[in-house]
Amino acid sequence: MNIIDQNSIAPLYHQLAEILRNKIRSGEFLPGGKIPSERNLMESYRLSRNTVRQAINVLVNEGIVYQDHGRGNFTIGSELNIQYQIDILVEHNEFLRRVGSIPSVQHISTEKIIAPDLVCKALHLFCNEEVVCFTKLFSANSNPAILTFDYLPSKLLGEHFDTSGGGEAFFKLLEEINGKRVNFTVSDIIPINASKDIAKYLGLAPGSSILLLQETFFNPGINIPLAFSFNYYHPNIHFRIVRRRSKFLVGIDPKKTSHSTEEEEHDY
Amino acid sequence: MNIIDQNSIAPLYHQLAEILRNKIRSGEFLPGGKIPSERNLMESYRLSRNTVRQAINVLVNEGIVYQDHGRGNFTIGSELNIQYQIDILVEHNEFLRRVGSIPSVQHISTEKIIAPDLVCKALHLFCNEEVVCFTKLFSANSNPAILTFDYLPSKLLGEHFDTSGGGEAFFKLLEEINGKRVNFTVSDIIPINASKDIAKYLGLAPGSSILLLQETFFNPGINIPLAFSFNYYHPNIHFRIVRRRSKFLVGIDPKKTSHSTEEEEHDY
């Protein structure tokens, strides 16, 4: 699929991003190497410059391409490949797949319980409200990778209660129930020592240092938390971040606001 | 500064982003509230729609604005404010300032040492190469927040060796020396138990669970690591991530490639 389909539902910039992404993954564009110039891509795919740039922007945000003014656009070197990209919302299975693993999910339990304090607070519930907790273990190549506890208020679940619910992404369940698309989540990354139970599931020694991701799911009408998750990560899953430097000050009360129409470039 | 300066060095979209950002911070745009529509902003600031969208895109990427098709653009609710945004590269001081703290830096030491193994590997050095290690403690409101160890190969430093180098951002030093702009870094987030030394600097009990950020600095000609840092974070510094859901499949070898010009929308 190296052709843009003008009639596809998928936007052109997305199709082009997909094409370029595949060429990077397949090695057709060498790691650290140059990709065709934007004007070149315009002609090759019969797209406007803005659309080409939009596509490349997607790849830049994914951390697999970088741009160098006056020189060109380049792929990121192979040793810098993302391990766990944390600023785009896709399900755990997809993440594991992306780092080259064969993912699998084991459904451990589905229980109605009184919401733990933290969950209560995160979901704006009353003290003794009931939630359903889905417990799952995601594995990569049969090795335990992520242990998840997903909490959903019983009142939202209604008649949907279903003890199976195995490999499904939590998103999908949320959307079936809620009718609304979950379009973002907010997570805190917290370092903890694994409890005996958690360590057992992840195949670690009790007390091992691991990462806990506390995630709250929101629907488009924000400020209304829908659900909450604890995600415990096996140390083999690396959280890797590409931080790009923004060219201009991303400021809060700049120190020098005295000059009226001063340019704002700072080197942070 | 609510006016766009057409003659400023700063791009128009950046100026508009700054204006909107300030209105969000000041509370002029209520938390969770709607901001003016894009067409409205076009008129108010005499900008084209694309430029307005580019500005808003900056804020979306910063996690302080979200977009809702057909409804409008909204600010993120106050309780969701970013604690530590990890996908834009600014110096630690600026981060601390952004979460409402008064930052300060204590320069602890500058030493020439033989590169530790991890540093050697990260910087592609020979086994016994010499590096300079800058140790600093960043505080927020006088409370210890981040302990950093910055490593730079001696051969890059040349005559610049300077035992002071206190509060300067590591970036700036790198750029002075290297002449090139550091434009991104790659970091791994690792959970550890604080050693006695580290715990002491951060005012914690030895063995406390904390986050370690191992960061490698690259210059635009990528694949050439310039420098390396260990950053130990006090648990009071929260790492918070906003994950947005991408509307389209961000795919690897999609399972269904059978259909020739099939649309690619999937719900991950």
Place this chain on the structure above:
DNA sequence: CAGTGGTCTAGACCACTGT
């Protein structure tokens, strides 16, 4: 239905890089 964001085009000029 009117109003909103989402996508796209065609064309322009600027700033930076390397030869």
Place this chain on the structure above:
DNA sequence: CAGTGGTCTAGACCACTGG
């Protein structure tokens, strides 16, 4: 200098939301 990415405009049409 030619070639590259960076910014910007003016205008168009689509898709989604809500009354």
